[in-house]
Amino acid sequence: MTFVGTGTPVASASAGADTGLAKWTSGSTELAVAGFNYGKFKKKAVTDKESGYEIEFYANDKVPDELRGVQAMIDEVDREGNSSMTTLGSVSTTRMADSMLADAQNATRLYNSFFGKLPYSRLAITQQPAAFFGQAWPTLVYMPYTAFMDATQRAQLFGARGGTDTSWEYVGPHEIAHQWWGHLVGWKSYHDQWMSEGFSEFSASLFVQFILKDTDKFVEFWENQRKRIVESSPATLGRKPFMIGPVTQGFRLSSAKTGAVYPNLVYPKGAYILHMLRMLMYDRRTGDAQFMKMMKDFVRTHFNKDVSTGDFKRIVEKHMTKEMDVDQNGRIDWFFDQWVYGTEVPSYNFDYKIASDGSLSGRISPPFHPVGSLEPCAQAGAAKH
Numbered sequence: 052m053t054f055v056g057t058g059t060p061v062a063s064a065s066a067g068a069d070t071g072l073a074k075w076t077s078g079s080t081e082l083a084v085a086g087f088n089y090g091k092f093k094k095k096a097v098t099d100k101e102s103g104y105e106i107e108f109y110a111n112d113k114v115p116d117e118l119r120g121v122q123a124m125i126d127e128v129d130r131e132g133n134s135s136m137t138t139l140g141s142v143s144t145t146r147m148a149d150s151m152l153a154d155a156q157n158a159t160r161l162y163n164s165f166f167g168k169l170p171y172s173r174l175a176i177t178q179q180p181a182a183f184f185g186q187a188w189p190t191l192v193y194m195p196y197t198a199f200m201d202a203t204q205r206a207q208l209f210g211a212r213g214g215t216d217t218s219w220e221y222v223g224p225h226e227i228a229h230q231w232w233g234h235l236v237g238w239k240s241y242h243d244q245w246m247s248e249g250f251s252e253f254s255a256s257l258f259v260q261f262i263l264k265d266t267d268k269f270v271e272f273w274e275n276q277r278k279r280i281v282e283s284s285p286a287t288l289g290r291k292p293f294m295i296g297p298v299t300q301g302f303r304l305s306s307a308k309t310g311a312v313y314p315n316l317v318y319p320k321g322a323y324i325l326h327m328l329r330m331l332m333y334d335r336r337t338g339d340a341q342f343m344k345m346m347k348d349f350v351r352t353h354f355n356k357d358v359s360t361g362d363f364k365r366i367v368e369k370h371m372t373k374e375m376d377v378d379q380n381g382r383i384d385w386f387f388d389q390w391v392y393g394t395e396v397p398s399y400n401f402d403y404k405i406a407s408d409g410s411l412s413g414r415i416s417p418p419f420h421p422v423g424s425l426e427p428c429a430q431a432g433a434a435k436h
Contacts, residue, residue: 053094055109055175056087057189077189080170081355083237086188088177095148099156102163105173106155110145115180115196121208144178144199151176151199151223157262158227162254165339166231167347174230176223185222187229198222221255221272224262228254235350237357241301246363248314249298249321252276253329256322273326276319281396284315292316297392298324299360324390328367331375331386345370360391 054064058077065072077085092109099106113119155176159169171190179186179193186193197205198219205219228251238244260269283289288310295312296304298320305313332342349366368383377385389395403413 052089053092053109054087054089055092055107055177055191057082057085057191059173059190080189082189082234083355083357084188084234086186086191086193088175088179088191088193090178092177093145093148095152097152097156099159102156102159102168104159104169104171106152106159107173107175108148108152108155109175109177110148110199111178111196112145114144117180117182118196118208144196147199151194154223154258154262155227158224158254158258159230161257161261162228162231165254165257165343165346167350169230169235171230174227185226187226187233189230189234192223192226192229194223194226195219221258224255224258225251231350235355236353237355239357239359241303242299243357243359244301245298245317245321246358246360248318249323250325252318252322253325256326273323276322279315279319280323286311287315293320293394293396295394297394299392320390327390328386332370332372341370341372360387364391 052071054071054073056073056075058075060073061076062074088109090109090111091113093112094107094109096105096107098104155174159174163169173190175191176194177192178196178199180196182195182197185195185198197208200208200219229247232250232254233247236246238247256269256272259265259272263269280293281291283291288308290309290312292304292312292315295309295316298317301317302313304316305311329339329342332345333339334341345366348370349363352366353362364383364387367386368381371383375383375386400416401413402416403411405411
């Protein structure tokens with residue numbers, strides 16, 4: 052068995068007849084939390100020269116019991132001379148090593164350029180046996196075993212949702228982003244946890260834009276986030292998440308009456324809040340320079356500390372552009388009152404007129420702010436799969 056923990060191993064693992072011992076340390080960086088994973092793993096690692104991190108990949112050499120049961124049924128069907136019409140019998144979670152290592156390299160490079168460099172020397176991506184969630188600890192990421200499968204195999208296992216739901220595709224970039232949002236910068240209370248999840252979800256959008264470089268997927272990413280916010284679903288017991296409360300209500304958004312409103316509001320709307328600030332700060336000549344300066348200052352100012360929503364607001368006010376100072380008082384209250392502390396959603400009024408000569412004139416009424424183009428970030432290199 053292999054033990055993978057937070058920090059860095061400082062001594063070779065020793066094993067007795069019935070026990071094993073491994074020693075790990077976070078060095079001079081004090082960690083608020085620590086976790087570990089343990090299993091019969093196959094390991095693959097690469098040293099990323101650009102970031103200086105040792106990126107490690109750990110996958111079980113056997114599939115989880117849940118999937119093994121499915122494979123046993125498939126084998127039974129085949130033994131009876133029928134065809135299961137699936138490829139699940141040959142699933143191996145170790146085949147994704149190269150692509151996952153590349154994704155982790157690219158994500159850390161990208162987030163370094165936007166948020167500042169991590170103080171760690173390694174990052175371990177590890178498989179865990181739950182199918183539908185990931186989790187992050189400092190230097191350690193839990194990935195659902197389903198993220199180690201391709202879309203066809205997930206569709207065979209879970210139906211149409213398994214093949215079309217992009218959450219598996221972006222769970223890695225999201226969880227890696229928690230190294231910054233949740234660990235380098237924590238949160239003071241449930242009122243402020245929206246920044247950890249929302250900022251990590253936003254970070255996944257950067258991965259789609261700059262690493263995948265797929266504009267259609269980038270638009271699809273934000274459209275899916277919008278739908279989660281404004282549309283009711285069985286998971287939210289028929290309620291529209293944005294109407295239940297602001298992101299600062301945290302876990303209290305979910306109840307017996309509202310269902311799973313918390314993940315369907317805090318994650319996507321938290322991401323949209325940061326995305327809107329990015330677009331407000333975007334400059335056609337300097338791109339994301341002002342936004343990146345703000346985010347690095349936020350991390351540097353509150354390094355290894357728990358922060359409040361007010362702390363983030365003060366950083367935004369420190370770096371906001373002249374155009375963002377709508378009330379001309381150096382405050383960004385107008386934005387936070389609407390999107391953070393309120394239950395607003397963007398709305399536009401479009402008035403137009405067609406003249407007798409066929410010419411068209413129109414006006415888009417407030418609230419309206421120009422957005423920037425989606426140009427690649429030159430500071431973020433890309434590792435090849």
